[in-house]
Amino acid sequence: MQAIAVSWGSGWFLALVGFVCQSGILCAQDHHSFARPQDHRIRHLELDLVVDFDKKILTGLVTLDLIGGLETRTPLSLNTLTLDTRDLDIQKVVGLTKNGESIILPFELGPKDKILGQPLVIRLPKPGLRVRVEYATTTRSQALQWLKPEQTAGKKYPYLFTQSQAIDARSWIPLQDTPNIRFTYKARIKTRANLLAVMSANNPLEKNSKGEYVFEMPQPIPSYLMALAVGDIAFQKISSRTGVYAEPGVLAKAALEFSDMEKMVKACETLYGPYQWGRYDVLIMPTSFPFGGMENPRLTFVSPTVLAGDKSLVSLLAHELAHSWSGNLVTNATWDDFWLNEGFTVYLERRIMEEVYGRERALMESVLGKKGLLAELKSLPKEAQSLQLKLKGRSPSEGLTDIPYEKGALFLTHLEGIVGRPKLDAFLKKFFHEYEFQSLTTADFESFLNRNLFLSNPKAIQNAQIREWLYDPGLPTGAPDPNSPRLTQLAALANRFVSGLITAGDLKAKDWTSQEWLQFLGALPPKMLLQRMNDLDSTWHLTQTGNSEILCVWLLLCIRSDYGPAFGRLEAFLTDQGRRKFLKSLYEELVKTGPGKARALAIYAKTRSGYHHAITETIDAILGYKP
């Protein structure tokens, strides 16, 4: 059952409803959306937007094709369409009939909710109407980041990008913003002639003189995968169906780093069935992009911090590609079920890494993944530790912990251990095929699992054990314990270094991978003697490393050890890139001491305006900063 507030002049009241929303699956209640899928669902939308870099807004219209309506409405519902919005300027709503007539439709914006935004309630006088909303974004629209030229690699042109996941699509398009509803889309984007626009759709290969671009996404997607970027962007092909978009100065480096893209797509297809989205391209984002990557279909957005120069961080690409199956093809129905997107994807990512770069590399990443999970479990409250989350009344971003990612992947590894790899692979392939282009809850998955993996072999595992993984805190006993002999060796080496038995020069680390460095640095005590820090730094130049993952772990050690020579680089790293993962852990470490907090506040005061809002919310809270 779901309760929503509806009003027509006579005050807001509640309507209670329960419903079926897609074939065979009961529609999950999404407490992060005002939409009422039981009444209407968007099946196709058409966007027509102008990008105004001077005013920092998008203006134009969206036209929605709906299914449902008067024929299927429950008795208690009204002749209304409810859309999600946040910080939009809604100007006019028009109904379009099949005969080409247009009717002005009355609409009302409901009360503002801090997390959800505002419902846009539109009255529909008759069935079968297409609904057109004329609107503009505002400078508060959170999905949009408008960058000045100096915040880009080329420093000459402004840049705009969107980040819709989890519930920010509603801040640039009025729509039903829930992963429970899928639609196809077309778009027309008008921008300056010297800029290229790209979307999560089929994309242009080069700029045109009008600055006008048309897009089509023929596969149905949930709203959080709506994506747009506009800037001085060029394209370089990698294979017939893969390639890289980036600012011209970054393009060659990115194409080299991601030259294995086609191999990765093939590896995933062999395991889990055909890639369903046509092309697979990657867009290298400006440095302020707040995440490692975002799996926008057909065009993954990737942070430039993964361009290490030696492919050592390409597991991120494997991750975003894997989302083409887990997440984009089969989608979590609500943000409480986020592990269905992320746990599956981390598991798939490691399988791709194993296929393309070998077992040892994948094993090292699993070991480091579990280590991070165990560390995070120590500080997470019990209610945040189960795979199925309870995010009602809270922002979905609070679910961004290692639980959906690493505990989710560990659960699938556990299943692999029980039934064997061939059976689990067949099971996953069937899962992606049977539920393609649909959204599922954890309970739907549990039922599929019982029907398909354990019904024929009930002794293999009890349902109680499955439920413990899905709904209980912590890690069940018997959780997989991945082991990499190489990483064990490195931990021993770290011990010998700390006790002075060997020097930094004895490490022979010239060809160490990122994973080897992360293990070695992670195995050192939290605080190191300055003499050892100096030895490490002067021998292996860690303060100057171009590998963002190694740099972050090194800088954490520098903060704890009060190692002054790295503080300049620390400030530069906090200024030059805006990836949430790095900023969050560094600021959290800095605030632990008085001088560290003073340093953090001084840096933050200068850099805050360049960070994405997804970051400032988090860092404001860490620093107790009042903007």
Ligand SMILES: [Zn+2]
């Ligand atoms: Zn992911």
